[in-house]
Amino acid sequence: MEIYLDVLLVTNFLANYLALRAVGAITKAGSARLRPVLAASAGAIYAAVVCLFPTPLLSAMTVKLLVGLGLVYLAFGGGKALFLRFVVFLGVSAAMAGAVFALSLSGSGEVLPGGVLYLDISLPLLLIVSTVAYLLLTLAFRTFGKASLTKLKKHVTAEVYHQGITANFDVLVDTGCLLTDPVSGRAVLVTSLSAVEPLLPPPVRSALQNGESVESVLSLAADCNLPMRLVFCTSALGQREMLAAFRPERLILDGKNKTGTLLAVTPKGLSGDDGIRAVIGAAG
Structure with missing residues (x-):
C-alpha cells in the first residue's frame, strides 16, 4: 500500500485533535484554542517521524507514553489534573485506534508499524469524514455531559x-x-x-x-x-x-x-x- 505523507499527517493531526477535544469535554478542562492545535500538530509530526524512520526507540511504548503526556501537557498545562487528563487521553486514543482497526477490515484504514494511524482515502474525503466525526463527537459529549451532570x-x-x-x-x-x-x-x-x-x-x-x-x-x-x-x-x-x-x-x-x-x-x-x-x- 502506498502511503501519502499529507494523508498521514492530516489523519494523525485530526486523531490527536479530536482526542484532545474529547479530553477537554470530559474533564471540563479550560484551554486556549491554539494549544490543542499545537499539541495535535506535534503528535502528527511524531507519527510521521516514526513512519519515516521506524526505529525501535521511536516506537517504544515508553516513548509513546511520554509523547502522549507531553501532548496533554501542551494542550492543557500541568497541575494535579494532568495525569487524569492523560489517562482519559489514552482511553480516547485507544477507542480511535479500535475504530481505525475496524475500518482496516474493509480496506479503508490501517494501523502502521509503530502504531501510526493511516486512512487509505483521498484527502478531501478524509477532511469531510473528519468534520462529520468531529461534529458528532462534540454533540455526543455535550449530550453526555448534560445527561450525566446530576x-x-x-x-x-x-x-x-x-x-x-x-x-x-x-x-x-x-x-x-x-x-x-x-x-x-x-x-x-x-x-x-x-x-x-x-x-x-x-x-x-x-x-x-x-x-x-x-x-x-x-x-x-x-x-x-x-x-x-x-x-x-x-x-x-x-x-x-x-x-x-x-x-x-x-x-x-x-x-x-x-x-x-x-x-x-x-x-x-x-x-x-x-x-x-x-x-x-x-x-x-
Whole structure:
C-alpha cells in the first residue's frame, strides 16, 4: 500500500485533535484554542517521524507514553489534573485506534508499524469524514455531559470563620471542577459575593459590588489587612477570568476541616440553582 505523507499527517493531526477535544469535554478542562492545535500538530509530526524512520526507540511504548503526556501537557498545562487528563487521553486514543482497526477490515484504514494511524482515502474525503466525526463527537459529549451532570454533583454545607465572623452557605461539589491554585496547589472554592459578603471588609465588598478591577480589589484588601491573591479560572461559557481569593482562618466543608482551601470570590455570581452559591471540585 502506498502511503501519502499529507494523508498521514492530516489523519494523525485530526486523531490527536479530536482526542484532545474529547479530553477537554470530559474533564471540563479550560484551554486556549491554539494549544490543542499545537499539541495535535506535534503528535502528527511524531507519527510521521516514526513512519519515516521506524526505529525501535521511536516506537517504544515508553516513548509513546511520554509523547502522549507531553501532548496533554501542551494542550492543557500541568497541575494535579494532568495525569487524569492523560489517562482519559489514552482511553480516547485507544477507542480511535479500535475504530481505525475496524475500518482496516474493509480496506479503508490501517494501523502502521509503530502504531501510526493511516486512512487509505483521498484527502478531501478524509477532511469531510473528519468534520462529520468531529461534529458528532462534540454533540455526543455535550449530550453526555448534560445527561450525566446530576450524577456528578452533590450538595454540601460550608461553614467559614474569619476574623471573628462566620458565614454559612451551600456548596456544589462538581467532579468536573478541577480548579486549584497553581502557586500553592491548594484547592479553590469559587463563591459568589453574596455568600462571603459578611467576611469581607466594607471597602473590598464595595469594590467587588461596583465591578472594580481585580488589581484595585487586591490593593484595598491589603490596606484592610486581608491578604488576597489572583486565581485564574475558566467560566462555564469558556471565558477566562481573574478572581480575587483569600484563605479564611477556618473552613468546615461537609463536616470536615478543609482549612487551607482558598476562597475565590466572583461578583458575577454562579449560574446554578437550588440556592447554590459556591462550587468546588471533588478533590477539594
